[in-house]
Structure formats: C-alpha cells, structure tokens
Amino acid sequence: MSLLDPVWTSLLYLAAAVFFILALRGLSSPRTARRGNLIGALGALIAVVTVFLSSRLENIPWILAAIVAGSAVAAPVARRVKMTQMPQLVALFNGVGGGAAALVALLELSHTDDPWVRLAIVFTLLVGAVSFAGSGVTFAKLQELMTTRPVVFKGLPAVMGVVLLAAVAAGAAVILTGSAALAVLLLVLGLAAGVLLVLPVGGADVPIVISLLNAFTGLAVAASGVVLGNVLLVVAGTLVGASGTILTRAMAAAMGRSVAGILFGAFRGGSTAGSTAVSERPVRSSSAEDVAVLLGYAQRVIIVPGYGLAVAQGQHTAAELAQALEARGIEVDFAIHPVAGRMPGHMNVLLAEANVPYESLKEMGEINPQFKTADVALVVGANDVVNPAAKTSSGSPIYGMPILEVADARQVVFLKRSMRPGFAGIENDLLYEPQTSLLFGDAKDSLAQVLGAVKTL
C-alpha cells in the first residue's frame, strides 16, 4: 500500500483539529451542540483513517481487532447506561483515556534519547497515571463501590508528599537514563498519587474533580503529542486541557471555593470532614397527604432537585408531579444549583430526560429572587446547596458557596432519606425552622405518594 503524501497527512490532521475546535464551540450553545458533537466525531474518524494511510504500520489486523474490541465494549455501555449513572461513566472514559496516554508514553521511551522528549514522556506517564487512578477512585465513589465520604487518615499529607518526591526523583532518573524499569516505577507512583489525590475529596466536590481530571487527561494527551511529534494530539489535548480548566474554575466559583481548597482542604482536615453527629433538636415530619395539600393549594411552587433525586431515579416522577400541579393552574419551576448532583449540569440532563420543558429549569441567579413569592419550596434530595450555613457560619466548610434561597419561601418541604447530613457532612439548620416540614423516605417513593395524593385532592 502506498503511503499518503506527508503534506496531505498534515492537511487532514489540520482538518481534524479544526473540527475539534468547531465541536467545542458548538457544544457551548444548546442549539448547535448536537451537530457540534457529530462534527467532533467526524474529525476523530478523519484522524484515525489518516493515521492508517500515512504511517508504515505493522500488526494492522491486531490493531483493527483492538479497535473493534474497544468499540464493542464502550458503545453499548454508552448507549444503555442510565442517565443517573452518567457521571461515573464519563469518569471511567476519562480514566481509560489517561491510561492509554500513559501506555503510549511508556512504549515510546525506547525510541528516543532526546532529554526534552523524555521530559514529555515523564509528564505524560505521571499525569496520565494520576488521571487513570483518580478517575478509577471517582468511579468507585460514584458507583458507591466505596464510601462517598472523604477518606482521610493521619499522615495522608506526608504519604502524598513522599509519593510526589519519589515521583520527581524517578522522573529525573528516567530523563537522565531512559530506564524502562524506572518508567514503570514512575507509572506506579503516578497511580498512587491519583488515588491519594481523590480519596480525601468528599461527595459534593466530586463534580469538580471529574472536570479537573478531564483537564489532566487533556494535558497528558497534549504531551504525548509532543512525544510522537504529532500536531493533532498536541492541539486536541491542549484544547481539552484549556476547556477543562475553565470548566473546573467556573464550577469552583459556583461553590465559592478555590480549586486548591477543594483538593487540599481535606488534607488540612477542613474541607468535607465535618461532623456526622445528628442533632437532638425536634423536626416537623409530615405525611405525603399533608405535603400534597400544601402543594395542591399553592399558587407558586419551586422544586429544588439534588443528587437524592438522581439516586432514587425520581426525575420522571418529579416531572409528573410538576405536570399534575400545572394542570391545577399552579406555577411550577425547577431551581437548578450549578453543582447540584454529581457532575456539572447533572440536574439539567436528568430533567431533560424526563421531558421537563427547558424554560422550567431556572438557573440560580434567575430563581433566587423568586423564592420570596413562592408558596412552597420542595427540596428533593438536596441539602448542601440550600444550607444557610454557607451564608451565616464562617467556620463552615461550605461557607461562601452561593445557595438557593429556599428559606425565603413561605413553606419549605424537604424530601429526605434520613436526618443524615448532606455529602458535605454539615448539619442544615433550615431543617429545624418552623416553616419547614420533612417527608422521610426514598425520593422517588415519596414523590409517587405525593403525586397520588395530589391527584385525589
């Protein structure tokens, strides 16, 4: 087979890079997003075909078989996964991308003795391994294979420090000697650093960590582009690194925190390692019928969904309840906190799946002034994003995070599984206020009971 002319190769890679830029731009507006994603997929297809046509490759049947295997595993999973499990799937795909970058760098080590290329290899190995292991732990947390609470043990900062120092030493040794054994050691140290990085991160901060690890994988891919002298990998990886960084910072800003504070807060014992003690103060617990009466005779209801809704798969029931209330002439909106759920914009995706009209989903800045005119704020499986401690108690780990002002509503109803504090582990004083009532139970069951009761009013 005759090889493609290098000029054509470069042009096709350039086209793929432009397609990726168009894809990202398209994804920033709802109208153009789906087309943007397809343009990105087309860019990827062009790039993969180009590499087969332009490089002298051995083992082509094996490579094709591996591509078929990878697609056969990933495509059905991506097609069938429940929308509530989307965050962990994205974390998983992100991790395997980082792992692939690290393996590519490992294999390229024997092909170079240029110290700069070796530096890029060391960077890719380390960051790719951190991303792989970090995403793995994130996946385990989100899939609830392990505790969603921060895992902090005494001496964690010291262990992390030792691992990082060892990684720097091993990296320097790889650059000087090009030893494959040391490179494998570096890979292992990177995996350990990734685990240690994510372990202390608590539930509420996980969305930000997914976004950050996404940026990490982007940077690892960019560095592998330097290793292979492939411009497309450099451009695509850098694009993802930059956009991931922006997204991470935007989300951290939405929580009123710094990225460093989220990652290292728990090391200092501050972040999410709050008390788990349940207060003895009395709360007003309510029945589904009472809640239905409150809702059914209101004029304006604002529903505040949180991760509890996602866990219970209650988004369809929530949408039905909203429809039933609207049928009674009640104005119903959903108030979406930017970090509600387990990844940025998670609630929007879930409620979109349940066919909630786009314009009923209100962003925080838009809905907050409207709580004053709302008769009932119905908080479904959310806690930290409505916790007034974020405004009032300067010692609180979530202090400074903008919240949804549900306390302004005339009545507040919480649908909660238990009195256990939210993922940030901080007690919510709002639960004990006189205008607050609580309906305990699984979010979906509670919603279904309330829905049934509303229909009989």
Added chain:
Amino acid sequence: MDGMSLLTITVLAVFVGFEVVSKVSSTLHTPLMSGANAIHGIILVGAIIVAGQAADPWLLAVALLAVVLATANLVGGFVVTDRMLHMFHARKQVAPKEGAGKVEGR
C-alpha cells in the same frame, strides 16, 4: 516538527480553548465536559502509531491495550454525549404539547 513551532501551536491552542468555552451556560456543562472527554480519546492515533511499531509481542500487547482503552474513550465519549444532547433536543418537541402552552426552548 521543531520545538519552537510546537510551542507556538500549543500556546495558540490554549487561547482557542479558553475562547471557545468561556461563555458556556451551566445548562450545558455536562455535555461539554463529556464532549471534551471524547475529544481527548484521539490519543487513539498515538496508540495506533505505537502499536504499528511494536516488534516484541509483549510491547504489542501493551500497545493493543492502549488501543482498546483509547477506542473506548473515543467511541464511548461521542456516543454518550450524543445521547445526552439528543434529550436536550427532544424536550423542545415534547414541551409544547405537554407543557400546557409553554413556548419552545431557547
């Protein structure tokens, strides 16, 4: 490609990346992240190159593992993003008849 050109391209790509996503609304944060996630699956190109050069069966095995992982990232990423965005699209069609006089979404 020499180091200077590569550096130039990298710096420009950083600015393009910042520019194209700087004004995205929080509504689309999930698909944007997932879409960006799919794009870095292009490491598949690198994995194919190293697999195509691998002479030793062990090296080939490692390289093929990289190909499988990268393909999963690339294919899975684009499919899952498309599925998410499809729902955003579908809502506009369903909203008018179910949402009692609601107008079409933005």
